[in-house]
Amino acid sequence: MSRFFSLYGEKILISIAQHFLYVVSAVAMAFVIAIVLGVLLSRKPSWANVLLPILSIFQTIPGIVFIGVLFIYNGMATSTVVIALTIYAIFPILKNTYVGLVDVDPALIEAAKGCGMTNFQTIQKVELPLAMPVIFSGLKMSTVYTVSWATLAAMIGMGSLGELIYSGIYSNNNTLILAGAIPAAIMAIFLSWIVDKIKDAVLPRSLKE
Amino acid sequence: MTIDMITTHLLLVFFSVLLTIIFGVPLGVVAYIFPKARKIILKVVEVLQTVPALALLGVIMVFLGPDRATVIIGLFAYSLLPVVLNTYTGLVEVDPAVKEAAKGIGMTKINRLFLVELPLALPLIFSGVRLAIVTSVGVAVFGAFVGGGGLGSVIYESIRVSNMKLLLQSTAVLIVMAVGFDFVMSKIEKQMNKKLTGNSVD
Amino acid sequence: MKKLKLFTVLLAMLILVTPVLTACGSGDNDDTLVIYDGQFSEMRIIHQMVKLLVEQDTDLTVEIRDEMAPPASYDQVVAGEADLTNSYDGTLLTTFLHLDPVDVPEGMTLYDFVNEQALEQDNTRLLGKLGTNNTYAVAAPQHIIDQYQLETISDLAEVADELVFAAEHDFFTEEGSAKYNPMVEFYDLDFKEGRQIDISLKYSAINSGEVDVTVVYATDGLNKEAELVILEDDRNFFPEYNGALLVNDDIFEKFEEKAPNLEEVLEQLTGQISDEEMVDMTYATDVGIDGETSTPEAEARKFLEAKGLLK
Incomplete structure (x- = not known):
């Protein structure tokens, strides 16, 4: 064991850091894009009925194909990894944002308008806060999936914990597989805990059960 | 790409989802009946889901060797969450009034579970199974790394020799598979929901 | 009632498909030689050659199953689930036996050393070198x-x-x-x-x-x-990777009845394939000539016919 760590210890730490950065930057970008898109779509449900199914089909393309093809066009770059991960991470958040917004009681929106709120204020002060629990459960799902997908970065020479897993599988080294898998699982659990904490912090007290 | 590979892919998905149903539904029921077990069960299936698919298969391979069984068990572990969670949620969300009524007419706990609560939870359970199937179709691609065969091997090989045509074809088959299952099962799900609400109206 | 029907259907499906699944695990037939295919064309071509020759010269049928990563395939040979695989002395040494070229004693070739070790540890051994050096x-x-x-x-x-x-x-x-x-x-x-x-x-x-x-x-x-x-390995850093068939040592006994000549049949390939010939065959299957890709089976057949091994 100690021999293993002296051989791979530094590499494991670097891989964890790379993996973490990929996940956090992709999920953060996906979150912003998904919220904006979700708000726009909730104004145009007829568009949503077309766009959401198309995006969900896109979601079924295996990551290995997507990152492989993107690699051929965009090369061995951080941006290839982050773009691929972001695109995959958008959908669960977008879908939940849309569903959350559409489900807001129209009476409440009317009430807000009645108080003299502008459209933007209604979204910001009434609709989004009410949809928040659903949006956050989408965010949590995206985060967990992205931790898993980020292993694909190793395919295109961009490191991540996937590097340890692939090396382990190809060289018949079980310890190496676990050295990639365990930190990844812990990272997923840790990040989804963080998402819960953020949710608790931003959710208006009246909405907490 | 041969029909054989498509069949293999479908069989991998079929057996894993079958296992998921056989184990996942009872686990959801246990989580519903025994509040003490709930936390542990839900946590464990959630953690299973957090392990990257490739790593999960790699770890199972450590114990079972590279084989289709490895892929099937990996897919099974990976698709447990939606089925367990939906079974549990479906049972919890059964209208308390209905539960009370069933109690009122003297049904036992077991009878209530099988005759009232599970049938009412069925659409949600079914939707969990649908999610499990669609996810498994995609995750089964990783099977190629651990000797599972299936469409993953074609996809991987076509990337290796940069055969874009074959890559497109095999990806298309995969998408059609996922979307097809999703479509058919969502229709059935709607039918189920309609029937349930229809019945409760009479 | 409906539930019962659903249950019956599920049960019936389970019963129907179980034999299909379990059939995948049975490799004990004494008239079928089992190979798990490799992930690269070179291995696939060699496996097809084995199939063609063995089926021509013995009463055995050869079943080439789905591909798997080489270490996995090796484990199957050790376990007796598979009978042979195409491999390399260097791979056997480093990847399968977890040894290193520096472990090879002075005055002994890597090939001889690895054969001795494999037989001792795993009851496997390499047949004669095919002639390729896929280093x-x-x-x-x-x-x-x-x-x-x-x-x-x-x-x-x-x-x-x-x-x-x-x-x-x-x-x-x-x-x-x-x-x-x-x-x-x-x-x-x-x-x-x-x-x-x-x-x-x-x-x-x-x-x-x-x-x-x-x-x-x-x-x-x-x-x-x-x-x-x-680039020339001018200071000889890389060990040789001589291609050879890697067998479970029990197979000759196991197939004695149906194929008493199995070892001779397999050894027909020894020394037959040069690096250039292998590059040409893998090029034809992976890249293709004038846009037409060939199959490992076609390449294997063409090669064996040209060498006069396949009639």
Whole structure:
């Protein structure tokens, strides 16, 4: 064991850091894009009925194909990894944002308008806060999936914990597989805990059960 | 790409989802009946889901060797969450009034579970199974790394020799598979929901 | 009622398909020789050759099953679930037996040493060398070769800091000596970057100019496609990787009845295949000639017929 760590210890730490950065930057970008898109779509449900199914089909393309093809066009770059991960991470958040917004009681929106709120204020002060629990459960799902997908970065020479897993599988080294898998699982659990904490912090007290 | 590979892919998905149903539904029921077990069960299936698919298969391979069984068990572990969670949620969300009524007419706990609560939870359970199937179709691609065969091997090989045509074809088959299952099962799900609400109206 | 029906249907399906599943696990027939296919054309071609020859010259049928990664395939041979696989003495030494070229005693060849060890540890052994040497080789595309005037790996030392090196994951593990870190130390190469990339994307990365230097298998047809030039291993860093059939030692006894001549049949391939012939065959299956790709089976048949082994 100690021999293993002296051989791979530094590499494991670097891989964890790379993996973490990929996940956090992709999920953060996906979150912003998904919220904006979700708000726009909730104004145009007829568009949503077309766009959401198309995006969900896109979601079924295996990551290995997507990152492989993107690699051929965009090369061995951080941006290839982050773009691929972001695109995959958008959908669960977008879908939940849309569903959350559409489900807001129209009476409440009317009430807000009645108080003299502008459209933007209604979204910001009434609709989004009410949809928040659903949006956050989408965010949590995206985060967990992205931790898993980020292993694909190793395919295109961009490191991540996937590097340890692939090396382990190809060289018949079980310890190496676990050295990639365990930190990844812990990272997923840790990040989804963080998402819960953020949710608790931003959710208006009246909405907490 | 041969029909054989498509069949293999479908069989991998079929057996894993079958296992998921056989184990996942009872686990959801246990989580519903025994509040003490709930936390542990839900946590464990959630953690299973957090392990990257490739790593999960790699770890199972450590114990079972590279084989289709490895892929099937990996897919099974990976698709447990939606089925367990939906079974549990479906049972919890059964209208308390209905539960009370069933109690009122003297049904036992077991009878209530099988005759009232599970049938009412069925659409949600079914939707969990649908999610499990669609996810498994995609995750089964990783099977190629651990000797599972299936469409993953074609996809991987076509990337290796940069055969874009074959890559497109095999990806298309995969998408059609996922979307097809999703479509058919969502229709059935709607039918189920309609029937349930229809019945409760009479 | 409906539930009962659903249950019956499920049960019936389970019963119907269970034999299909369990059939996958039974390799004990004494008239079927089982091979798990390899992930690369070279292995697939050799496996097809074995199938053609064995089915021609013995009463056995050969079943080539789905591909798996080489270590996995080796485990199946050790377990007796598979009977043989195409392999290499260098792979057997480092990847399967977890030994190292420095473990080979003075005066003994790697091939002899590894055979002795494999028989002792795992009851497996290599048949005669096929003639191919699918060793690792350091290679670079033509424009890099021209630009930096490269001929040998030693020539890289001067210019390495301007070049990006990338290769597949198993070249980067810390165990074993024919790996990245020992190599850069041995030849004193200080590459600008040393990256791990999936083997399936390596050639695309070279074509797009993202990667300047890589490590390849000497007999890979894709080398020809990517116009890679192999640099001479002038200080003999890489061990040989002689291709050979790797068998479970029990198979000759197991098939004695149906195929008393099995070993002779398999040994017909010994010394038959040169590196150039293998490059041509893998090129034909992976890249294709005039856009027409061939199959491993067709290449194997053509080759054996040309050698007069297949009638």
